[in-house]
Amino acid sequence: GNSVTQMEGPVTLSEEAFLTINCTYTATGYPSLFWYVQYPGEGLQLLLKATKADDKGSNKGFEATYRKETTSFHLEKGSVQVSDSAVYFCALKPQGAQKLVFGQGTRLTINP
Amino acid sequence: DAGITQSPRHKVTETGTPVTLRCHQTENHRYMYWYRQDPGHGLRLIHYSYGVKDTDKGEVSDGYSVSRSKTEDFLLTLESATSSQTSVYFCAISGSYGEQFFGPGTRLTVL
Numbered sequence: 001g002n003s004v005t006q007m008e009g010p011v012t013l014s015e016e017a018f019l020t021i022n023c024t025y026t027a028t029g030y031p032s033l034f035w036y037v038q039y040p041g042e043g044l045q046l047l048l049k050a051t052k053a054d055d056k057g058s059n060k061g062f063e064a065t066y067r068k069e070t071t072s073f074h075l076e077k078g079s080v081q082v083s084d085s086a087v088y089f090c091a092l093k094p095q096g097a098q099k100l101v102f103g104q105g106t107r108l109t110i111n112p
Numbered sequence: 113d114a115g116i117t118q119s120p121r122h123k124v125t126e127t128g129t130p131v132t133l134r135c136h137q138t139e140n141h142r143y144m145y146w147y148r149q150d151p152g153h154g155l156r157l158i159h160y161s162y163g164v165k166d167t168d169k170g171e172v173s174d175g176y177s178v179s180r181s182k183t184e185d186f187l188l189t190l191e192s193a194t195s196s197q198t199s200v201y202f203c204a205i206s207g208s209y210g211e212q213f214f215g216p217g218t219r220l221t222v223l
Contacts, residue, residue, distance in 0.1 A: 032210050043202055043214035044155075051209055089155070093210035098143050098162065099170075100212055104154045 002027045002094045006103035013080055014111050021075040021106050023064075023090035031092040033057075033066050033073040034100070038087045047075075047088070082110045115139045116215040118203050124221045131190040133218050135203030137183075143206035144186040146170075146178060148199040149217075155202070161186055193222045 007022040025031065032051045036044040048057030050066035050073065057064050062077045073090060090103040115138035125131050135144060146158040147170075157170030159178040167178050175197060177189045190197055200219050204212040 034211055036214075043216050044204075046211050046213065049209060049211050098206060098210065099145075099157060099160065100210075102155045 002031070002092060002101045004090050004092055004101055004103035006088075006090050006106050008104075008106070010107040010109060012109045012111065015082055016079045017110075019075070019077040019080045019084070019108070021088055021090075021108070023073045023075065023103060025071050025073065025090075025092050025101075027071075027092055027094050027101075029095035030068075031094050033064070034091045034093070035062070035064055035073070035075050036089040036091060036102075038089065038105070040086075044089060080108075080110050082112055084108065085110045116203060116205060116213060118201075118215040118218050120218060121216065122219045124223065125193055126223055127194060128192050131193050131220065131222075133188040133201055133203075133220070135186045135188070135215060137186075137205050139205060139213075140183055141205040141207070142183075144180065145204040145206070145212065146176075146186065146188045147202045147204065148172065148197075149202060150199050158188065158201075190220075193220075195222050198222045 003026045034049045035047040037047045038044045048059045050057040053068035055066045064075045087105045087107050089105045091100045117136045119134045145160040147155045156172045161167045161180045179187045200217050202217050203215040
């Protein structure tokens, strides 16, 4: 079946550190991949997406590359800020489907 | 801003009472979804709709019903609320690439 496995949290970093949150997936065919961010008390916001292999999604300094050979979509940011503290969700849309499969989420805390 | 609103934003109710949550979109999207979010369980799909009067069950549909009489509105009803339905409920719509855009959520407490 389809599934998403995310790096377990919580993750705590200092401001200006390099961030990687790992995400691997299992899916048949060619899924689309997404990263969402959820700030406290808010809904999920789409952070970035990639719809085919080797696509790189990017937004607000965050990047993720769709790697079909390793079935991965790791989220990276070169220099995190306190305002990046949130929960991050990796998700996939199976080819031909209209429902998303979400990972469990990774809580990120950035200390000044 | 994907133009999704949810009402109410907060509700406290008693066990056994009916509760209806409303999701409203201004984007004219065909697909709409209801999720619940609980600590340790992530996001779980309750029901979804693929058009007016067209709905289907998600992974945790027991105790919930939905209706969609207009494109813009998707209602979630708890016929007889239980304490296990205390949760944060999110509505979402589906975009052009299958990505979903979420509303701000409704925090429901069942006493």
